[in-house]
Amino acid sequence: MNAYNHPAIQYYQDVSEQCIHYLSIDGVIFGFHENQLKVLLLRWKGTTEWSLPGGFIRKTESVDVAAQRVVRERTGLDELYLQQFHVFGEAERYDQADTWARTKLPIQQVNWSERTISIGYYALVEYSKVVPTPDFLTEECCWWNVDDIPPLLFDHNHIVAVALSSLRRQFADQPISHLLPSAFTVPELQRLHETILGQPLDARNFYKKLMASGTLERLSERRAGTPHKAPYLYRFKPTDI
Incomplete structure (x- = not known):
């Protein structure tokens, strides 16, 4: 396939036209099964690389609605408990060249921003009700024990750690019945x-x-x-x- 015809190119062109620039959503979806806290991860097509579910904020939607959409598309759940927990806005969050090379996408053909600020949300979901669903950039969506998460793309290991720390700090006030x-x-x-x-x-x-x-x-x-x-x-x- 010609790199210019790659579906990722069209996707990022659509993002550039329809979404807010330099701002994204990253979702840490927690479930509980067989006495283990789990998190939902995506494996990118043609690679062994994993990441959190995420997406961009459309110009016509609020930040919270965008987060609900991102999590709903990966879980199939309409009723969601979401908590915004952190904004990741470091000047250099990760090595972009190395990360995009690991995805094996022809991202060099895209006019990509040098910096993106990410708003982190965690979701508490009932494991048995989730239908893990990959998107067109990924070919596998599945649960991982939170203690066994592999090295992730971007700065997503850091995001998971911050989400877990936030959940622990706010634990007494969270509706854990969702898990x-x-x-x-x-x-x-x-x-x-x-x-x-x-x-x-x-x-x-x-x-x-x-x-x-x-x-x-x-x-x-x-x-x-x-x-x-x-x-x-x-x-x-x-x-x-």
């Missing part, structure tokens, strides 16, 4: 807390504080197929907000 199925056990909820906070918690103290908070409702069902006595299932009580 869980509608019914779960107390040990599963404790493991979610431990995974995000990065430290073990005393099971007795965790249970006491949880019950004292009044945020949970015990269901009549129990979790079947466990090696010990089947634990009760719980759900978060509905709120007026």
Whole structure:
């Protein structure tokens, strides 16, 4: 294929015409599965290189709407919890020549900006509801354990680290119910807390504080197929907000 006819060229030409210059969205999509905090990554076509989902802000949409669109296109979810957590605006964020060479795109044919400022959003989603979907520049979209993320394109490893740090700082104020199925056990909820906070918690103290908070409702069902006595299932009580 002639480099000038490459679909990436048309894409970046459309971006130049339809989107705000020098400004982008990067999304850190968190899920929780098999007692592991996970993040959704994209593998670029014809490479072994991975990156976060991202995109540009159309001239006709707000920043928040752009972030919702970027995450929706990769997850298939319409109802999303998103939190803007940081603006990445260092003068030199990464080695552009090396990064674009790794993507194997004919980016040298594009009048690309020397500097782009990125607005970071993290999303909390229920793993089982996500349909991971690549875009036309990538051929694989899948979950990675947050502790096993490979070296990413651009400065995306740094973005993931900042997102995780922000989530931990704001943990008490975040609706973590978005990361869980509608019914779960107390040990599963404790493991979610431990995974995000990065430290073990005393099971007795965790249970006491949880019950004292009044945020949970015990269901009549129990979790079947466990090696010990089947634990009760719980759900978060509905709120007026």
